[in-house]
Amino acid sequence: MTKTFKPTESELEILSILWDKQTATVREVHEIVQKTKDVGYTTTLKLMQIMNEKGLVTRNVMSKTHIYTPTIQREIAQEQYLTKMIHTLFSGNASQLVLQALGTHHTSKSDLDQIKSMINSLQNK
Amino acid sequence: MTKTFKPTESELEILSILWDKQTATVREVHEIVQKTKDVGYTTTLKLMQIMNEKGLVTRNVMSKTHIYTPTIQREIAQEQYLTKMIHTLFSGNASQLVLQALGTHHTSKSDLDQIKSMINSLQNK
DNA sequence: TGGTTTATACGATTGTATTCGTAAGCAATC
DNA sequence: GATTGCTTACGAATACAATCGTATAAACCA
Structure with a gap:
């Protein structure tokens, strides 16, 4: 059974960045976060540390600058989220969801x- | 411009009930909420009062038992939520979302x- | 009428998310 | 080797969500 996976708002935002980049440092994540939210570096750092404790991510601590990877697919x-929505x-x-999605979001002909x-x-x- | 609409988890649950029923009393909502969550009546009441303050719902106070209606379509x-997701x-x-939805959720032939x-x-x- | 039920109002508590300041370590540079 | 810059660690403050207990009033009814 899949453990209940329930990231907070901010955690999901960070996960979405990690999913796109596969792997990233706190700074890399923070630089992207900053584009939409005005928060300090240590805030992002703390969040990612907590995510590590929760098991949402793992990190490679070999070098001084840690490298984070999402654990959840x-x-x-x-x-x-689809089911819940x-x-x-x-x-x-x-x-209904499909019709709505097709109606209001652009989709290419081949898609x-x-x-x-x-x-x-x-x-x- | 549409005001930013950001209900909490519990608020969204209540809204979803109100959307289905169009209009409902606290007790009606609570009875449905109780099927999934084990919370007291006053908790549901309080939540709906807060939602009223926030403008997520309106209520008719004519009778002793108030009748709630969602304000957001x-x-x-x-x-x-679709856009965000x-x-x-x-x-x-x-x-991708459409394919995923069709693949894992049942849809009738006519749909x-x-x-x-x-x-x-x-x-x- | 007097007691019971059912409502709302509201304060208070608890839990959790978010945010940031500060300290300390390390590495490159002057 | 002192200074600067970047990094993590961590405690603490703040904010907000969620929960419930208690008070109070209206409605019901035996």
């Missing part, structure tokens, strides 16, 4: 093709 | 048809 978080915001109706073929394979079951 | 919340969990790629026709109309633009 992005896919697991995706699935968890469908439940609380879409009354459990996944297709649309990919979605169509996925639908076809689902319908042929 | 469910659609606005849907859009906001696509950004932090799907690297900004909406179609799938509806999605297909939506895609077709998007592609014919």
